[in-house]
Amino acid sequence: MSRDKVGFGYVWYRLSNIPTAHCAFWIIMFICLIALLSGLHVPLSHYGYAQTTTDLLAAPSWEHPMGTDELGRDLFSRIVYGSQLSISIGVTTALIAFVIGTIYGAIAGFSGGKTDNILMRGVDIAYALPDLLVMILIGVLIGRGTYGILISLGLVSWMGTARLVRAQFLQLQHEEFVEAARAAGQSGLLIVWKHLLPNAMGPIIVALTFTVPSAILSESTLSFIGLGLSPPACSWGTLASDGWRSLRGHPHLILFPSFFIFLTVLSFNFLGDGLRDALDPRTRLFNYGKIVQDPEEPLENAAPALVAKE
Amino acid sequence: MLGLIIKRILLAIPVLWIVASITFMLVRIVPGGPFEGDKALPPEIVANLKAKYHLDKPVHEQYFLYMDRLVHGDLGLSYKYIGRTVNDILADAFPVSLQLGGAGLLLAICIGVPLGTIAAVRRGSGADFAAMFLSTAGISVPSFVIGALLIFTFGIWLKILPVALWESPRHLILPALTLAVSPAAYLARLTRASVLEILEKDWVRTARSKGLSTDKTVVKHVLRNALVPIATVLGPLTAILVTGSFVVEFMYAIPGMGRFFITAVGNRDYDLIMGTTLVFAVLLIVSNTIVDIVYVILDPRMQVT
């Protein structure tokens, strides 16, 4: 069956035929590269992080393309530097939430009955505990630094994914193809992996991509409760939350960090959508209304009027 | 269905008990106490204060005292708002958050679900891209920036809506909008993804090939089946919105529960933290139970226990 063809090359081929996803992929790669280089202390901007008392809160100019902050530091350099933490936090938290949430939700949704009920009450409890206190406590136990941030953000963001996966599984359990697989004596794990998970992927990917911005932004809350970064280190989240009151006087302080968060999240959204389509061979791909021909399979004759209008 | 509801009510008791117990321990483990002030107090005075609120007793005794009161519906005394019981505070604040959160939730659904459906049906079109941009902006711009932009635009610049405060129904518009932006964005993306999944299903293609019109198919068959993930996120979302968002309540000076909760955490107002957490937990359990019932209505084959 066509579903067995999920190989890297195949997915990549399909992905590169979705221009938005393809473009998003390279934008993400580029941002990751910048983050990596700044992490390795490669000087990407000759302004560096020097403080001055002469160029405070300068507007964007040729000298400082994104302006300077209240201590005279070049905002462009700060954003480059901040990408390191923000990108790694966004991606890692999303992955943690994805792994924990999917496994947890899959167990609950696939088992059903008592197991499901107990596991879901567990999710209720995890949801109900005040995040803020949990984070303060983690900050005290683990101490500051990247691990503390990752653990606390991961711990408070997996529940949504778990609930989504469980609901999808409960619904899909009774689809014909699952029943058929069951009747054919396929093992539970195989059914989950081959039939349930691929069909539940759409909402899961949305949840995954939405964890990225919320993690990037929540990181600034963490530094508020003393768990985040130590100055002068910065991240996009802290830049945005430090700068927003200057919205009227010095809009560049909030505009640029927000824009980069936006760009990153947008790219993840497009990539996520593209990945979902690329992973699921049933989906025909649409490149501005033109149907992308699958390399190995002749196109079915059914006209995709419903999905590819305009 | 009735069995499900009764079962959930019975299960709610141990869940609430666990939440209460963990939170009880949590507030006491977290460093900083309610009487740790700007200016340090002589130990004599701290001892007096602790005695007044039974904080001088061993933790297990405090726990039994608290649980005993809780069983009788007494959520305790606030340390910060002197002379007020937690019950009083929540009775004042919850209705405010309920109105605001209800309005925000309604807006989020009314914006998010249609936007997502259109984006899915007109996949790849300009409308789809516009929806994608809007929802991405909605989730990646922090809500305080969105709030500030709305205040400046409609309050100061155009002067057509009140800047803040909680006086008339008109004062509800901007905060509810601010509150709705990010859930609406999330719902839009989720609806789109979920509708697309369903559109790919064989039976939809069949329905279509039998000559049913697009709009009719979408409304009648697709949306109904696509609603499961939406209902799923609406469960916790309802509880979160209705118990108040502290950013929006701070921003617009609205006396809701979110504000009380954050202030309580900052002040280590133990009983008030416990009270707000328990109210949230109850709402969460109720809305998640409703969601499970909705599953059965949407798709009678789903087996929820």
Add this chain to the structure above:
Amino acid sequence: MNSKRKTIHHSLIAVLTLFAAVTLTSCNVAKHGAIPGTLRINVGTEPPGLDWQVETDSTSFDVVSNLMTGLTQYTPELTAAPACAKSWDVLDGGKTYVFHLRNDIYWTDGKKLVAKDFEYAWKRLLNPASGAQYAYFLYPIVNAFEYNSKKVTDPNLVGIKALDDFTFEVKLTKPAAYFIYLTAFCPCCPSRQDVIEKWGRRWTDPEHIITNGPFMLKHWEHEYKIVLEANPKYFEGRPKLDQINMFMVPEQATAFALYENDELDFVDNRSFSTPDVERCKDSPEYHNVPLLRNNYIGFNVTKPPFTDVRVRRAISKAIDRNVFPLILRRKERPTSSWIPKPLVGYSPTTGEQFDPEGAKKLLAEAGYPGGKGFPPMTMLYPNRDDVKTVVEELQDQMQKNLGISLGLQNQEWKVYLQTLHRDPPPLFRANWGADYPDPETFANLFTTFNGNNTTEWKDKKYDALVEQAGTEQNPEKRRKLYEQADHYLCNDQCVIAPTYLATQNAMVKPWVKGLKFNALDIQFYKEVSIEP
């Protein structure tokens, strides 16, 4: 691709236009927003309560200061002027105070104010059962400490007594030059035993509370607003305002937007973010008032390398204090002394002056030439916007001026307080606001027994100097003693490095008349009127 780029482009242009439009409408002066007889202000947060013996925070005092009048009251110049007491005698070389009360003051329920109301209130402040935090204010009184700490159980042994209806006597254990200021302080305002006993914890509700000041509590919507109403029977005459609406708008930007839209008549620091201060500092509505609130860098003198006074002095010398007003942008006043400017004991030469060369030399003498070998050091600070800017600046200055690389650690407010009080780190940032306009409130902080002395510095010489200054009755001698103590603290021992004094930044609508500011940051509205 194309359409995506275009959309980005369009939305960017739209956003930029919006910003431009909003930015250009800078500080505009509106004309017609006044409500005659009503003052609308922002107190920022909910006062935790209005029980003036129990409360400790500035918001509660903002309200109580306008509801109640004590034995004395502050003039705008911060001297204690007669109020409920028309005069007082200081006897026994400063150890006994006898207050003579006016006989024409009535509570809002028509009852006459008597000395018993003061006796009850002060004993209530000291009663351990009240759990009042400011009880320690009255510790100079005979047996006050003993009663509050349950060593004495009989309240009659405390040196507080109503001799008759209009005479109130207080006996101190030793003379205290600053004692008279305490009588103007909110927790020392009189209280009504019958009211408090009748209503219990709810006596401060608008329907129960009985007050004697210029305004009465009319309405209280929690976490939203408090409404005060003029007291027609106020003994100095009915105030000019009919009503004060005190809103609780926690977000500065929002509160300032309300001011701009004429929905508030007066805003201060609580509603005035730094970008807004910058935008409006040339407006005729703008006011800047220096406050008695000093910010300092503290050293834990028991933790190396700060056990060495040369290291402490080097750091204090390496701080360029003139930068603070530039980066904080609220017209802060740099200071090198601990006792701030208008108070007796202040001297401009006290404290280490900025001298990077001298600082380097001292550091080299201590064994760290050019910062070499200096142990890794982390400075603790609480998480607040302006504090972060300050410590980042200090971090930079230490690197530039001494070659020391300083780590920074922020903590959530309560955690920070706990750390400071239990195990003070080697280096921390803190501040202190005056409780009353006397150097004692500052000097006392670093004495051995002060619970807020987090430097772990215990010095008998300093204790003796401060004690002597506190009991000294001759003003000139007293000034010299405080000067000496301050020099010892900031130069000789260099236990702290004071940095700058905070300021109050306010905007007042042109129709608000008679509003006066003071350095203690307490607002009195009895003289204010609205004249559109």
